[in-house]
Amino acid sequence: MPTDHATKTPTIEPIRRDTRQRRAVRDALAHAKAFVSAQELHAALRETGDRIGLATVYRALADLAGDAEADVIQSDDGETRYRACDTDAHHHHVICRECGLTVEVQADTVERWLASVAAEHGFVEAEHTVNIFGMCAECARAR
C-alpha cells in the first residue's frame, strides 16, 4: 500500500465556473510541452489576442494546481511553473534545461526506496519530489 497522498477526496469539491478565461488558461497549458510560468502563459495568451488579466491567470493556475490538474515546480530563479499532467498517476519529470521539454516517468522501485528511506529515519506521512534535469536529444544535437 503506497503512501496515501490525498487518498480520501474531501468530497467537497469547489464549484468552478466555466469562463472564457478559465478555458483559455486550461487550453494554453494543455498545449505547452514545458513547465510555464503565470507570466509566460499570460504573455502567450495576450499575443494570440486573448484579453485576460494577469491576476486571472495566477488565480486560474492556482486552482488547476489545487485540483491536481496541473503539476507545479519552483524554478531556480524563484518562479512557480505549471504543467498539465499527462497522467493522473503519480509520476516524476525529466526536464530539458535548454528547451524545457518535459517527459513524465514512473518507477515503483524508486517509489519503494523513497518510502523506505523515510521510514528508516522515522519519518511518517512522507511525500517526495524527484526531478531530473538534462539536455534533450534534440538540443544536444543542435549544439
Add this chain to the structure above:
Amino acid sequence: MPTDHATKTPTIEPIRRDTRQRRAVRDALAHAKAFVSAQELHAALRETGDRIGLATVYRALADLAGDAEADVIQSDDGETRYRACDTDAHHHHVICRECGLTVEVQADTVERWLASVAAEHGFVEAEHTVNIFGMCAECARAR
C-alpha cells in the same frame, strides 16, 4: 577557455576574503539543523547582536551555494533556503515538514536509476534533485 557549466572544476576558484560577516554566516549556517532562508539567518544573526546587512547575508549565502558549501532548496512559498552540507559527497534530503529537521541520505541504486531514466529518454548531462518531506519521529510523537 571552455565555457562548460560546472563539469570540470574550473580550477579558477574565486578569491573570497575572510571577513567577520562571512564567518558569521558560515557559522550560523553550520549550526542550523534545518534549511534556513536568508531573511531568517539575518534575523537570527541580528538577535545575537551581530551587526550585518541583509544584502550581505544574501551575497554570502549565494557564494556558499556557488562554492558547493551549501545546499539550496526552493520552498513552496517561493523562498530560497540554504543548508550547510554534512558531506561533500552527492546526497539527497529527508526533511521534516514540522520542524525542518533534515537528514542527508544516499543510495547508488537510485542514482543509477535516475541516470538510466535520463539516458533512456535521450537526455545527456543529467542532474537531479530528490527531496523527501515527512514528519520526523519527534514531531509525530508530539502530535
Add this chain to the structure above:
DNA sequence: TTAGGTGCAAAACCTTTGCACACAG
C-alpha cells in the same frame, strides 16, 4: 595599495489582494 566586501536604500520581480463590475448557473 587595491580589489573584493559591506551597508543602505532604491529598484526589480513575482505574486497576492481589495474592490467594483461582469456574467455563469
Add this chain to the structure above:
DNA sequence: CTGTGTGCAAAGGTTTTGCACCTAA
C-alpha cells in the same frame, strides 16, 4: 438573482543592485 470570476491597480514579500565607504591581503 447570486455569488464566483475578472480586471486593474495597489500592496506585499523576496532578492538584487547602485554606489560610496571599508578593509583584508
